[in-house]
Amino acid sequence: MKLVFCFSGKTAKGPVREIISDYVKRISRYVPLEIIESKNLKLQTREGMHIVLSPDGRAMTSEEFARFIGESMGSARKHLFFYTGGPTGFDSAIIEAADLKLSLSDMTFNHQLIRALLFEQVYRAFTILNNEPYHK
Secondary structure, eight states: EEEEEEESSOHHHHHHHHHHHHHHHHTTSSOOOEEEETTTTOOOSSSSSEEEEEEEEEEEEEEHHHHHHHHHSSSSSSSEEEEETTTTTTOHHHHHHHHHHESOOOSSOOTHHHHHHHHHHHHHHHHHHOOOGGGO
């Protein structure tokens, strides 16, 4: 399975990009990944599960999210697509096609910062699945 991170707009240079680069290296030890950054983000047509980050989505603990990732990896899905919107949100086709709406918090975060939070939680999920000490 491959993780595909679909972001509205480019990731700004500076600390956020550095954090994301670090987590990309860490996550790629466990699974292949791809990052798509587009001014006009569209729904990916490849086979897989589409996950939209949204404040009104389902909240999960880190352990629940790790189980979700583990179960998804054990399934026949070829891709897990994670979508984060920009300041104006998502194209309606993305929202309508979402298999899961996921909330990382009840709070609203800058669209740049949420990327770093998502990568950190994905990395944390893999360390939980592999019984590594990062989560402790």
